[in-house]
Amino acid sequence: MFVNHQRSGSGVSIFKHKLGDSFIQHVATVKSPLLYSPNDVVATSRRTFYATNDVKYAPGFMRKIEVFFGMPWGHVVYYGPGGVFSKAHAGMSYPNGIAKSPDGGFIYVAASSEPSVNAFRAADDGALELVAKKVFTNFVPDNISVDVATGKLLVAGFLNTFEMFRYNREVLEGTNARPAGSVRRLSLSANVRRGFIEENVLAHDGTLLPSTTMAVVQRRNNVERVLLGSVMADHIAICDNKRQRSYFDRL
Numbered sequence: 184m185f186v187n188h189q190r191s192g193s194g195v196s197i198f199k200h201k202l203g204d205s206f207i208q209h210v211a212t213v214k215s216p217l218l219y220s221p222n223d224v225v226a227t228s229r230r231t232f233y234a235t236n237d238v239k240y241a242p243g244f245m246r247k248i249e250v251f252f253g254m255p256w257g258h259v260v261y262y263g264p265g266g267v268f269s270k271a272h273a274g275m276s277y278p279n280g281i282a283k284s285p286d287g288g289f290i291y292v293a294a295s296s297e298p299s300v301n302a303f304r305a306a307d308d309g310a311l312e313l314v315a316k317k318v319f320t321n322f323v324p325d326n327i328s329v330d331v332a333t334g335k336l337l338v339a340g341f342l343n344t345f346e347m348f349r350y351n352r353e354v355l356e357g358t359n360a361r362p363a364g365s366v367r368r369l370s371l372s373a374n375v376r377r378g379f380i381e382e383n384v385l386a387h388d389g390t391l392l393p394s395t396t397m398a399v400v401q402r403r404n405n406v407e408r409v410l411l412g413s414v415m416a417d418h419i420a421i422c423d424n425k426r427q428r429s430y431f432d433r434l
């Protein structure tokens with residue numbers, strides 16, 4: 184499932200893929216007045232999903248106010264088995280990346296303007312109940328990926344938001360903006376009420392991959408790496424695990 188910003192309005196496009204096939208097949212593109220500003224989507228089955236709707240206002244003065252002051256006017260929508268949209272959780276400040284735990288029991292949402300990462304449990308009707316929250320200082324989370332081997336979250340985000348805005352505004356004309364980025368690893372405590380445990384995975388000054396918006400773990404031949412991506416870049420950054428590399432260096 185992909186967020187699809189079409190000229191006729193934004194929506195979520197659903198595709199299917201069979202293992203081994205070299206193609207994906209379009210199944211449907213679904214839209215709703217509840218999902219007027221889709222940011223990210225997580226599939227919960229072949230035909231159901233949660234998606235973040237980041238802002239209330241169309242581009243213009245009110246959008247600027249909303250984003251600048253971090254107004255809690257975004258929400259998460261649920262697209263249920265009957266093909267019906269509903270508001271699953273309202274009152275969020277710029278809900279951005281969305282992901283789920285490997286067993287599907289938790290839905291994770293980054294609220295960039297709070298700035299926080301939130302864990303929800305889903306009710307039968309799709310409504311999301313908040314069960315844990317990690318609020319950051321000096322870190323604005325963007326996208327979330329879940330390491331299915333460990334269940335831990337990798338959250339990519341910004342350390343200097345104004346440089347990020349300047350970079351995104353100027354990048355096509357050439358810019359000297361250096362939006363510094365960081366990746367945090369979060370694990371939900373066994374006792375969910377204790378919340379998240381946070382680790383710092385990496386930080387960079389903005390030269391490595393400007394405007395880093397996502398991080399994922401790659402494990403191959405016993406080597407663990409972190410791959411960084413950005414919606415604003417035409418390349419990715421590959422980071423070796425320092426501890427592991429020194430281990431191999433010693434061999």
Ligand SMILES: *[C@@H]1O[C@H](CO)[C@@H](O)[C@H](O)[C@H]1NC(C)=O
Pocket residue numbers: 223280281282326327328329396397412414
């Ligand atoms: C956000 O992360 C998810 C993985 O959790 C990925 O599928 C999606 O493409 C990412 N979106 C962007 C805009 O980076």
